[in-house]
Amino acid sequence: MxxxxxxxxxxxxxxxxxxxxxxxxxxxxxxxxxxxxxxxxxxxxxxxxxxxxxxxxxxxxxxxxxxxxxxxxxRRFSLPSFSTLKSSDKENHPEDLISKVFNTLTDKNITQFSLGVPHQNLLPIAKLNKSLVKTLSTLSDGGTSYEPVAGNINLRRSIAKWSTVWEGKLNEDDIVTTSGTMNAIFNCLMAVTQPGDTVAIESPVYFGIIQIIKSLGLKAIEIPTHPVTGIDLDSLKTELPNINACCIISNFSNPLGCLMPDENKKELVRMLSEYDIPLIEDDLYGNLYFGSSSPKPCKAYDEAGIVMWCSSVSKTLAPGYRVGWVAPGKYKEKLIRQKFLQTISTPTLYQEVVADFMEHGRYDHHLRNFRKSLYANCLQYQRAIEDYFPDNTSISQPQGGFMLWLELDKRVDTAKLFDTALRQNISFAPGRMFTQHNQYDNCMRLNFALEWNDKLDKDLQRLGAMVKNYK
The missing domain is CATH 1.10.10.10 (Winged helix-like DNA-binding domain superfamily/Winged helix DNA-binding domain)
Known part of the structure; x- marks a missing residue:
């Protein structure tokens, strides 16, 4: 056997x-x-x-x-509800709420359950600094010259090698570097849409994607998304004649943490290929799996070149480096033109540092330890929430990433609860931020990529008490 x-x-x-x-x-x-x-x-x-x-x-x-x-x-707590398709007549504008949450990020006294980046103690900062010093000493121009528009060749080569983890068939010429994943998504949408076009997205969805779509004069259709298996393909199928692009997080979505099964990914690529609709795939969390192997992105099943695979090291290694990339498939030339118009090139230094980190096995070693910490944290958070929150709380069951999605009693308005929590130096992301409609008011997203300790446990206990005492 x-x-x-x-x-x-x-x-x-x-x-x-x-x-x-x-x-x-x-x-x-x-x-x-x-x-x-x-x-x-x-x-x-x-x-x-x-x-x-x-x-x-x-x-x-x-x-x-x-x-x-x-x-x-x-599990004592159930999974969050499966969303329904919303029409665009009841729009919600969460920009003020997003600003309010982000204005707390520099306050060291606040427990940042809201922040979508890992705590610095979970990152290999000392090793990165050594790599930075080494890179500075080896670059003849100190990193002051322009890169090719496509990006640093060493980084593109390292990313192409890394893609073999999910059986990717990429080479360095298939990759274009960007200033993080959001910049990659922005460039992708600029390359394949025009103002007035419609983009299909998940629901709930990372609020930054909604903001990009609006800023480009595009329309968004939120597609129901299952808390375990991801975007609902039957609902998406009915919208295919009406959309010009699709943008999803296939592996450990933000905020639900759901993972699309391989068969769903294959079918999604097949459906979109049939209509020649570009798929902008945000694979930011794909390396942060809790199982025994890395999940494949939709790009692994792309034969027509319609998948624009985006990722970065912002959630795994160095958020402030702003090193990202995209494999844009058949849209590469369009994307290159967009990048040239915006930035001409991306900075050399941090691209070289990340390439060096990837090349010599340190990235792989860091990810193994990081995944263990995240998985342990996920269990700790889930235990604490079941102990401290009301019995009718629903909680997601992520198989990777570092986001938990909580659905509370319908009478709880998490935007108002946020103000109460902030007065006690606790911050979280209210559910209203993750939609363009009036929904998810009783939901919240918690980041569990923090260093677990007694204070964190007590803060979750205090947050649970606020929910129980909500009036």
Whole structure:
């Protein structure tokens, strides 16, 4: 029997024991070596089986102690609601709310559950600084010259190599560097749309995407999005004759954290290819998976060149470096023209630093540790929310990334709750920010890429109390 079948067989046996409560919440599992001897398999096979169980939140690792049945294995809280398709006649304008949230970001006294970037203690800052010094010493011009419009060749080559993780068939000529993912998305929309065109997006959706679409004079159609499987393809299909582009986060969306199954990604690319509709794919969180392997982006199934695959290191390595990229497919020349008009080229120095970090294995090593921290945090947050928030709270079940989406009692207005929380030095992202319509007023997004400690636990307890006492 093949190794893959063995690890799945072992994981299924343990999963059945957990679901039947033969193994109860908090029970310690037998050690990896004990399981190895029982099934007469390799250590790696057992590790893969345990990773599979971890990816389903059935078990959790405790440092220097072993593996335990996770409390999340038997969720008390349900998943958030599946959104419905909204017409454009009831628009909501959350710009003031977005500004209010972002105005808190420099205050060190505020616990920033709202901020969509990882805490600096989870990032390899010292190693990046060493790479920065090294890069400065090796660049003959100190990084002062213009790059080619397509971007730094070393970074583009490193990204192309990295794409083999998801079986990508890219080379450096397929990549164009940008100033972060949002700049990539902006350039993509500029390249493939005209004012008045319509773009299909998820709902709820990252508020920055809505803001870009509006700024370009475009219209957005919000498509219902399932909290586990992502954008609803049947709803999207009915809108295909009306749209000029589609923009989604296929892997661990922001804010829901949902992951599109591979079959859905294939079907999405097929549907859009049939209508020759460009797909702008934001794959910002694809490397932050909790399972045993990286999920493929839609770009992996793109044969017609319609997928514009966007990503960056803003959520994984260095938010302030503003190093991003796009593989724009058949729209490359249009995108190059847009980038040239806006910036001529992107700065050399930080592109070289990221390329160096990718080239010598440090990025891969950092991501392995980072994913472990994020997964542990996700479990901690979910446990705390189930302990501290009202029983009718619904919570997402992300399989990667670092966002949790909470749906509260319908009488709770999280925009008003935000003001109450801010007075107690707690910030979160109210749900109204993630739509152009009057919906998600009783929802909030929490960032769990923070360093877990007693203060964080107490702040979640205080936030839960505010929800319970909301009037």
């Amino acid at each position: 093949r190794k893959e079948a063995l690890y799945l067989k072992i994981s299924r046996i343990i999963e059945e024991q957990i679901l039947s409560e033969t193994l109860k919440i908090g029970d310690k599992l037998q050690s990896i070596r004990s399981v190895q001897k029982i099934y007469n398999v390799s250590l790696n096979t057992v590790k893969q089986a345990f990773l599979e169980l971890e990816s389903k939140s059935l078990i959790e690792s405790r440092p220097k102690s072993g593996y335990y049945v996770s409390k999340i294995s038997q």
